[in-house]
Amino acid sequence: KTIRLADYRAPDYLIHETHLHFELYDDHALVHAHLVLERNPQLDDSLPPLVLDGVKLELKHIALDDRVLGAGEYQVDEESLRLQPEKNSFTLDTTVRIEPQNNTELEGLYRSGGMFCTQCEAEGFRKITYYLDRPDVMSSFTTTLSADKQQYPVLLSNGNKIDEGEEGERHWASWEDPHKKPAYLFALVAGDLWCVEDSFTTMSGREVTLRMFVEPQNADKCQHGMDSLKKSMRWDEEVYGREYDLDIFMIVAVDDFNMGAMENKGLNIFNSSCVLAKPENSTDAAFQRIESIVAHEYFHNWSGNRVTCRDWFQLSLKEGFTVFRDAEFSADMNSRTVKRIEDVAYLRTHQFAEDAGPLAHPVRPAEYMEISNFYTLTIYEKGAEVVRMLHTLLGAELFRKGSDLYFERHDGQAVTCDDFVAAMESVSGRDLTRFKLWYSQAGTPVLQVSDSYDAEKQEYRLQVRQNCPPTPGQPVKEPMVIPLATGLLDAVTGEEVRGTQVLELTEASQEFIFTGIASQPLPSLLRGFSAPVRLEYAYSREQLAFLLAHDSDGFNRWEAGQQLAIQVFSEALTQQQNGQTPAFDPQLAQALSKVLADTQLDEALKAEIISLPSLAYLLELQTEADVANSHVVREALRLSLAQQLEQPLREIYQQLREQARATDYRPEAGQIGRRRLQNMTLSYLMLLEQDDILAACIAQFEQADNMTERMAALANLVNNPVREQAEQALAAFEQEFAVDPLVMDQWFSVQASSPLFSDTAQIRQLMQHPAFSIKNPNKVRAVLGAFSQHNLPQFHAADGSGYALLAEQVAVLDGLNPQISARMVNPLTRWQRYQPRQQQQMRAELEKLQQLPKISRDLFEVLEKSLG
Ligand code: ARG
Ligand code: ZN
Numbered sequence: 021k022t023i024r025l026a027d028y029r030a031p032d033y034l035i036h037e038t039h040l041h042f043e044l045y046d047d048h049a050l051v052h053a054h055l056v057l058e059r060n061p062q063l064d065d066s067l068p069p070l071v072l073d074g075v076k077l078e079l080k081h082i083a084l085d086d087r088v089l090g091a092g093e094y095q096v097d098e099e100s101l102r103l104q105p106e107k108n109s110f111t112l113d114t115t116v117r118i119e120p121q122n123n124t125e126l127e128g129l130y131r132s133g134g135m136f137c138t139q140c141e142a143e144g145f146r147k148i149t150y151y152l153d154r155p156d157v158m159s160s161f162t163t164t165l166s167a168d169k170q171q172y173p174v175l176l177s178n179g180n181k182i183d184e185g186e187e188g189e190r191h192w193a194s195w196e197d198p199h200k201k202p203a204y205l206f207a208l209v210a211g212d213l214w215c216v217e218d219s220f221t222t223m224s225g226r227e228v229t230l231r232m233f234v235e236p237q238n239a240d241k242c243q244h245g246m247d248s249l250k251k252s253m254r255w256d257e258e259v260y261g262r263e264y265d266l267d268i269f270m271i272v273a274v275d276d277f278n279m280g281a282m283e284n285k286g287l288n289i290f291n292s293s294c295v296l297a298k299p300e301n302s303t304d305a306a307f308q309r310i311e312s313i314v315a316h317e318y319f320h321n322w323s324g325n326r327v328t329c330r331d332w333f334q335l336s337l338k339e340g341f342t343v344f345r346d347a348e349f350s351a352d353m354n355s356r357t358v359k360r361i362e363d364v365a366y367l368r369t370h371q372f373a374e375d376a377g378p379l380a381h382p383v384r385p386a387e388y389m390e391i392s393n394f395y396t397l398t399i400y401e402k403g404a405e406v407v408r409m410l411h412t413l414l415g416a417e418l419f420r421k422g423s424d425l426y427f428e429r430h431d432g433q434a435v436t437c438d439d440f441v442a443a444m445e446s447v448s449g450r451d452l453t454r455f456k457l458w459y460s461q462a463g464t465p466v467l468q469v470s471d472s473y474d475a476e477k478q479e480y481r482l483q484v485r486q487n488c489p490p491t492p493g494q495p496v497k498e499p500m501v502i503p504l505a506t507g508l509l510d511a512v513t514g515e516e517v518r519g520t521q522v523l524e525l526t527e528a529s530q531e532f533i534f535t536g537i538a539s540q541p542l543p544s545l546l547r548g549f550s551a552p553v554r555l556e557y558a559y560s561r562e563q564l565a566f567l568l569a570h571d572s573d574g575f576n577r578w579e580a581g582q583q584l585a586i587q588v589f590s591e592a593l594t595q596q597q598n599g600q601t602p603a604f605d606p607q608l609a610q611a612l613s614k615v616l617a618d619t620q621l622d623e624a625l626k627a628e629i630i631s632l633p634s635l636a637y638l639l640e641l642q643t644e645a646d647v648a649n650s651h652v653v654r655e656a657l658r659l660s661l662a663q664q665l666e667q668p669l670r671e672i673y674q675q676l677r678e679q680a681r682a683t684d685y686r687p688e689a690g691q692i693g694r695r696r697l698q699n700m701t702l703s704y705l706m707l708l709e710q711d712d713i714l715a716a717c718i719a720q721f722e723q724a725d726n727m728t729e730r731m732a733a734l735a736n737l738v739n740n741p742v743r744e745q746a747e748q749a750l751a752a753f754e755q756e757f758a759v760d761p762l763v764m765d766q767w768f769s770v771q772a773s774s775p776l777f778s779d780t781a782q783i784r785q786l787m788q789h790p791a792f793s794i795k796n797p798n799k800v801r802a803v804l805g806a807f808s809q810h811n812l813p814q815f816h817a818a819d820g821s822g823y824a825l826l827a828e829q830v831a832v833l834d835g836l837n838p839q840i841s842a843r844m845v846n847p848l849t850r851w852q853r854y855q856p857r858q859q860q861q862m863r864a865e866l867e868k869l870q871q872l873p874k875i876s877r878d879l880f881e882v883l884e885k886s887l888g
Contacts, residue, residue, distance in 0.1 A: 021389065022387050022388070022389055023387060023388055023389070023391075024386065024387045025331070025333040025384070025385070025386050025387065026386070028330070028331055028333075030060060030062060030063060030156070031060055031152055031154060031156060031157050032059070032060055032063065032068050032070070032071075033057050033058065033059055033060060033070055033105075033152065034057065034058050034059075034060050034061075034157060034159075035055050035056065035057050035151070035152055035157055035159040036056045036057070036058060036159060036160070037054075037055070037056035037159060037160055037162075038053065038054075038055055038056075038151075038159040038160065038161045038162075038203075039053070039054040039055075039161075039162045039163075040052070040053055040054075040149065040161065040162070040163045040164070041053075041054075041163075041164045041165075041166075042129075042163070042164070042165040042166070042208060043166050043167075044120075044136055044165060044166065044167040044168075044172065044210055045167075046121065046168075047119070047121060048117055048118065048119050048120075048121075049117070049118050049119075049120050049129060049136075050080070050115060050116070050117055051115065051116050051117075051118060051129075051148055051149045052081075052113070052114070052115045053112075053113065053114050053115075053116075053149045053150065053151070054111065054112075054113050055111065055112045055113075055114075055151075055159075056109075056111050057070070057105070057109070057110055057111065057112060058108060058109045058110075059105070059108045059109070065108070067104070067105050067106070067107075067108070069102050069103065069104050069105075070102070070103055070104070070105050070112075071100050071101070071102045072100060072101045072102075072150040072151055072152060073099065073100055073143070073145075073146035073150070073151055073152065073153040073154075074096075074099070074100060074101050074116070074146050074149070074150040074151070075098070075099055075146050075147050076118070076128075076147055077116040077117075077118060077147070077148075077149065077150065078116055078117040078118070079096055079101070079114065079115075079116055079150075080115040080116060080117055081113070081114065081115035082094060082101075082103075082112075082113065082114050082115075083112070083113040083114075084103065084105070084106075084110060084111075084112055085107070085110050085111055086111070086113070089103065099146075101114075101150045114149065114150050116149055116150065118147070118148065120136055123147075124795055124836040124837055125147075125836070125837050125838060125839065126139060126276055126277065126278045126797070126837060126839070127139050127140075127144040127147060127278070127392075127839065128140070128144045128145070128146075128147025128148050129147070129148050129208070130276070132274040132275050132276035132277070133211075133235065133274070133275055133276070134171070134211060134212060134235075135172070135209060135210060135211025135212070135213065135235075135274065136167070136172070136208070136209065136210040136211065137207075137208070137209050137211075137272065137274050137289055138206065138207050138208050138209075138284075138289070139277070139278065139282055139289065140203060140204045140205070140206050140207070140282075140284070141204040141205075141282060142204055142332055142335075142391045142392060142395075143204070143391060143392075144204070145203035145204060145206055148206075151203055152203075153203050153204075154202070154331065155202040155204060155328050155329045155330065155331065155332070155434050156202070156330045156331065156434040157202060157203070158200040158201055158202050158328070158432070158434060159200055159201070159202075159203075160197065160198070160199075160200050161177075161178060161179070161196075161197045161201065161206060162182075162194060162195065162196045162197075163177035163178070163194070163195045163196075163197075163206075163208060164192055164193070164194040164195075165177065165192060165193060165208055165210055166187075166190050166191065166192035167190060167191070167192075167210045168189055168190055169186065169189060169190060169191045170189070171212060172210040172211055172212065173191075173212055173213075174209070174210065174211055174212065174213045174215070174233060175191070175192070175193040175208075175209075175210050176193075176195070176207075176208065176209040176210070176233070176270060176272065176287055177193075177195035177197075177206075177207065177208045177209075177287065178195060178197040178201070178205070178206065178207055178284060178285045178286050178287050179195050179196050179197030179198060179199075179266060179285070179286055180195065180196055180197075180198070180266065180267060180268060181193055181194070181195055182194050182195065182196045197285055197286065198266070199265065199266075199285060199325070199326070199432075200432060201285050201325065201328075202328055202434065205283070205284050205285045205325055205328075206284065207282070207284030207285075207287045207289055208287075209233065209272045209287065209289070211233075211235075212235075212236075213233040213234060213235065213236075213272070214233070214234050214235065214236045214238070214239045215231050215232070215233050216231070216232045216234070216239065216242040216243075216246060217229065217230065217231050217232075218230045218231075218246050218250070220249075220250050220253050220254075220264070220269075222253070222257065222263045222264055223257045223263055224263060226263075226264075226267075227267075228253075228264050228266070228267060228268065228269055229267060229268045229269070230246065230249060230250070230268075230269050230270075231268065231269070231270045231271070232245060232246055232270075232271045232272075232273070232295075233270065233271070233272045233273070234272075234273045234292075234296065235273070237759075238273065238292070238296050240298055241296035241297055241298045241301070241302075242295075242296070243298075244297045244298075244307055244310055244311070244687065245271065245290075245295040245296070245297070245310055245314055248310060248311040248314040248315060249269070249271070249314050249318060251311075251315075251349075251353060252314060252315040252318040252319065252349060253318065255315070255349050255352065255353075256318070256319055256322070256345075259348070259349075259352075259420075260322070260345070260420070260423060260424075261420075261424060262319075262321075262322045262427070264321065265321070265326070266285075266286045268286060269286060269288075269318075270286060270287045270288070271288045271289075271290055271295060271314070271317075272287065272288070272289050272290065273290050273291075273292040273295050273296055274289060274290070274291070274292060275291075275292050275761060275796065275798070276795070276796055276797065276798075277289070277290070277291035277292075277797065277798075278797055278837070278839045278840060279291065279395065280294045280313050280316075281294050281295070281313050281314075281316070281317045282317070283316075283317045283318075283320030283321065283324055283325060285321075285325050288317045288318070290313070290314075290317070291797075291798065292761075292762060293306070293762055293765065293798055294309060294310060294313045294314075295310055295313070295314065296310075296762060297310055297687075299685045299687070299725070299726045299727065300725065300726060300727060301727055301757070301760055301762065301763050302727050302762070303727050303728045303731050303766070304687055304691075304692045304695060304696070304728045305728075306727075307687035307692075308350070308354070308687070308692070311350060311353060312346050312347075312349070312350045313346075315345075315346045315349045315350070316342055316343065316345075316346040319342050319345045319346060319349070320338065320342050322427060323338055323341045323342045323345060324338035324339075324342060326427065326431055326432065327426065327427060327430045327431060327432075327433060327435060328433075328434045328435075329434060329435070329436075330434045330435055330436050331436075332388075332391045332394070333384055333385055333386070333388075334384065334435070334436050334437055335391075335394060335395070335399050336383045336384060336399045336400075336403030336406075336437065336459075337435070337436065337437045337439075337440055339395075339399050339400050339403055339404075340383065340399065340400065340402070340403020340404045340405075340406055340407050341403075341404075341407050341440065343400050343401065343403065343404035344404040344407040344408055344411070347359065347363055347404060347408075353689070354689040354692070355622070355624050355625070355689050355693065357574035357575055357578075357625060358624045358625060358628060358689075358693065360548060360549065360575050361575060361578050361625075361628050362628075363401070364549045364575070365633075365634070365637070366401065367397070367401045367402070367405065367552060368637060368640070369634060369636050369637040369640055370397050370401075370636075371397035371398055371401045371402050371552070372464050372552075372554070372640060373640050373850065373853075374396060374397050374398055375398065375402070375462060375463050375464045375491065376463075376464065376489070376640075377849065377850050377852070377853070377886075378492060378849060378852070378885050378886045378888060379396075379846075379849060379882065379885055379886065380398070380462045380463060380491040380492060381394070381396070381398055381462050381491075382398070382459060382460050382461055382462045382494075383398060383399060383402055383403045383406055383437075383458060383459045384437050384459040384460060385399075386460075388881070389877055389880070389881040390838075390842070390876075390877045390878045390881050392838075392839045392842070392878055393842055393878055393881055393882060398462070402552055405551070405552040406458045406459065406552075409455075409458070409501075409502075409503050409550070409551055410422075410441075410444055410452075410455070412503045412505070412522060412550055413450075413455070413501070413503050413522070413524070414444060414447075414448050414450070418444075418447055418448045419444070421447040422443045422444040422446070422447045422448065423443070425443040425446055425447055426439070426440055426443035426444075429443060430443075437456075437459050438456070441455070441456055441459075452501075454500070454501050454526060455500075455501040457497075457498055457500045457501070458500060458501075461488060461494060461497050461498070461500065462491040462492075462494055463488045463489050463490070463491040463494065463497060464488070464489070464552065464553060464554055465486050465487065465488040465497075465500055465502065465551075465553045465554070466486065466487055466488070466489070466553065466554045466556060467484055467485070467486050467502070467504070467525070467546075467553050467554070467555050467556065468484070468485045468486075468487075468556045468557075469482060469483070469484050469485075469543075469545060469555065469556065469557040470482075470483045470557070470558070471483065471543060471557075473537070473539075473540040473541070475539075475540070477535075478535065478536055478537055478538060479533060479534070479535055479537065480508065480533070480534040480537040480540075480541055481531055481532065481533050481534070482506070482523070482531065482532045482534075482543065483529070483530075483531050484504065484523070484525055484529070484530050484531070484532070485528060485529045485530075486499055486500065486502060486525055486527075486528060486529075486553075487528065488500070492885070499525070499526065499527055499528045500525075501524065501525065501526050502524070502525040502526075502551045502553060503522045503523070503524060503525075503550045503551055504522070504523040504524075504525055504545065504546060504550060504551065505520050505521070505522050505523075505546060505547040505548055505550035506518075506520070506521055506522075506523055506532075506543060506544065506545055506546075506547065507519055507520045507521070507543075507544040507547060507571075507572065507573060508534065508537065508541040508542070508543055508544070509541055509542045509543075509544055509566075509567070509570060509571065510539065510541060510542075511539065511540055511541055511542045511566075512539070514566065514569065514570030516572050517537060517538075517541050518534060518537075518541070519572075520547050520573065522550065542563055542566065542567065543557070544567060544571050544572075544573055544576050545557055545576075546576075546579075547573040547575065547576050548573060548575045548576075549575060549579075559580075559583060561584055561587055561588070561605060561607050562607070564580045564581075564583050564584040564587070564611075565580075565584060565607055565610070565611040566580075567580035568580040568581045568584065568611050568615065568629070569611070569614060574625060577625075577629065578625065578628050578629050581611065581612070581615070581629045581630075582633050584607065584608055584611060585608055585632050585633060585657075586633060586638070586641065587605075588604055588605045588607070588608045588657065589632070589633075589638060589653060589654065589657055591605065592604055592653050592656070592657065593646070593649060593650060593653045596649050596652065596653050597646065597649055602653050602656055602657075604656075604657055604660050606664070608657075608661070609660070609661055609664035609665060612629070612630050612661065612665060613664070613665055613668060615629050615630065616630065616665065616668040616669070616672065617668065622690075622693055623676070623693040623694045623696070623697040624689065624690075624692065624693025624694075624696060624697070625693075626697050627693065627696040627697040627700045630661075630697075630700060630701075630704075631700060632654060632657065632658060632661075635647075635650060635651055635654055635812055636809070636810075636812065638650055638654060639812070639853070644853070644854070644855060645853045645854050645855075646855065647812050647813060647816040647854070647858075648813060648816070648818075651775065651812065651813045655707075658704065658707055659707045659708075661704060662704040662705060662707045662708055663708065665704070666705070666708065669701045669704050669705050670701075670705065672697065672698070672701050673698060673701040673702055673705060673716070676694050676695075676697060676698035676701070677698055677716070677720060679694065680694070680695060680698060680724070680729060681723075685725060685726040685728075692728075695728050695729060695732075698729070698732075699728070699729070699732035702716075702717060702720070702732065702733070702736060703732070703735075703736055703739075706736045706739075706740060709740075709741070714740070714745070717733050717736050717737060718733070718737070718745070718749070720732075720733040721733035721734055721737065721749055727763070727766075730753075731766060731770065733749075734749055734750070734753060734770055735770050735773075735774075737749045738750065738770050738771060738774045738776075738777045739774050739776055739777070740776070741776060743777070746777060750767065750771065753767055754767060758791065761791070761796075761798070761799075762798075764791045764802075765798050765799065765801075765802040766802070768786055768789075768791075768792065768799065768802035768803050768806070769801075769802040769803070769805075769806040769810075771786060772786060772802065772803045772804075772806035772807045772810075772811060773806045773807070773810035773811050774811065775811050775812070775813040775814050778807065778811060778814060779814050779817065779821075780814065780817065780821045780822055780824075780825045783803060783804075783807050783814075783825060784825070786803050787803060787829075794829070794832060794833065794836065795836060795837070797837070797840050800829075800833065800840060800844065804826060804829055804844055805844065807822070807825075807826075808822070808826050808844070808847040809847060815847065816854070816858060818857075820858075820861035820864075820865075823848060823861050823862050823865045824865060826844065826845070826847065826848060826865070827845075827848065827865035827866070827868060827869055829844070830844050830845045830848075830869060830879070831869060831872055834869075834872065834874075834875060834876050834878075834879050835874070838876030838877070838878035838879060839878060841876065841878065841879050842876070842878035842879045842881070842882045845866075845869070845879065845882055845883070846882070848862050848865055848866055848886070849866070849882060849885075849886035851863055851866070851886070863887070866883055866886060866887055867887065869883055870883050870884075870887065
């Protein structure tokens, strides 16, 4: 069944108060709900039937206004409870029995390890009790939980604890949330948890208690999450004027979690991989991910909770805005340019692919079958780009005014993307109607730019044409509003003759004229990636090398290097495909050698510039992706760069490794950049297969005091042709870290990602490992996710065995956890991108999955769309 935005109707009934009582036992839970309801006063005064959502609930008791209902007075089916109210205002009491211990979907109330926890967004609350499970029904909540004292000493829910007590072996606690909220923000936790406490004084001088709850063995992995939380709270006050609004803020870490984390009011629940870290066990990447996800969830307190979504079509209202906010936070805490580079590389590799495939959808989708399938790169990352474009078009000051107005106007409301844009219109006086096409049109626009120079008139002209390819259900697109940030460089000196100017595209074809330009300039286009588009301008390799050396925009320096590498790669790929030996234009190595020698550039940016575009991105750019040849050519290009740059790479590596050895590890931007460059140089040098380099790599693996250096060394050993060394290192590592599931995830993933080390047989072996569990999403992602997304040569093995393995496991997963099966199947849905034989193999696997005797709605929707 398809749900459509056009069919939105306000709720027939409102729930003013929600009083919940959970009795938690090892083999079941009883949920008593007391709801205070009212006929929606905005609608007429008829009394339509009340239809509550409820899935997998066993109804034990039901009373309307304290009168127990007879069997004929209500109807229950697979997804709902229906009854006929007799008054405008009434109360409803229900008791249901559920089995959290058997909930493998990790949605609703479930067990993770020894604790109870919840995940309600988007529609998990209906698996807990009968309710109007939609975000525009906002209610005040009180929650009482009772459980065994010994096993579950900690009992948590949203808001403030108002009471607690004991009864024999059991105890209970009551919580009250003073803010009205939709059910998707409800949470409870019960467990034997360690608590790390801190506090934060808000800008108005209120003291907020901060608590992190973790399993006792993780007590030493909380500091970074706590620091990140305090930084986020300060930043949201300074940059957005947003203050926290409860006396307590809690974070709980759980091992079994479908996504990264969840912004439940006052009680955020995190995948432990997104909040727990210590230097000896966690990489720089993990530290940075934690900083940004803690911020993301915290920022939702305003962009999501205080102002929430009217319906799930508006998901990007909170997600796009909040991703934009967390990206700006991370940019302020670290290197702005590097953060932008990382985000753009991610967007272009994965979101552009989504936009070009069968699952393409607008930032505000018009329809869906299963909302869980729409927690996508388009909603999150492209949604954030849309907000960023508003920021660019309005400027920082007006944008801030707009966000202030949005929060003020809609505090306590459930609203739409139109309301967000309307606030931006109000403060700027601009008409953003046309801009809103970004919310309704799917697909990635292509900009074709050409230019001309008139020496006599001293005039430089840029001609820009835009078009957007068709996507499913949207054959024709209208031109969009696109901010094109542009600078002009003197083509001889590299001096900037025009600083960054935001050109606003609104038409299919436009011309921009720059006057008073003394000589033919070189344009620096789409600076900072000012819009999520594909840019086409016929730069020569010389021009790209020139931009890489001179552009004042750090992002575009990197971009020029990437474009140069893509050109050099593409030429060699064609040679390879024609049976010739690929030859690489030395201009790339020359340009990179200048970068390595540049004393003005920081290490982080150097590391980004010398990284070749990922194989996944290089494939994304091809009309018919040639995985095997692209992999061979990319590796050959890396080797050729390593050979040409050996001396500077060796010097940099030695110097940085020495420096790392002499410094105490801290996960701060400067050090992170140096380690990244160190490990990048090491991975080039390892391609040379020289004994002293191998020895240095092993020494780094054995001696480094932090996981960033150790993991990089391990990855290099695993990607090295000598299997024996890899196996030794893996065994030593396993022995050391067997007790830490998060480190074992890295151990799994470094193997599963390596084309040299892991074919399908090896992947099957990893899945037999005692630390693997198909029920734990982190493990599934570490093995099957890494295999299908990072080990492309093996996943696309000619015999189709990689596809078969993934499909077979998706089938198993679908019986356990549909959100995960529908996600893991994704690499197969891109079948149209590959060569005919591969297409056939991939399709065959998808068709087999369609024949599953029992298939989830999640997987069904993805299969149907991808098979067309
Ligand atoms: N709102 C959460 C976040 O972005 C994600 C929740 C995802 N839930 C889901 N069922 N897909 O922080
Ligand atoms: Zn979010």
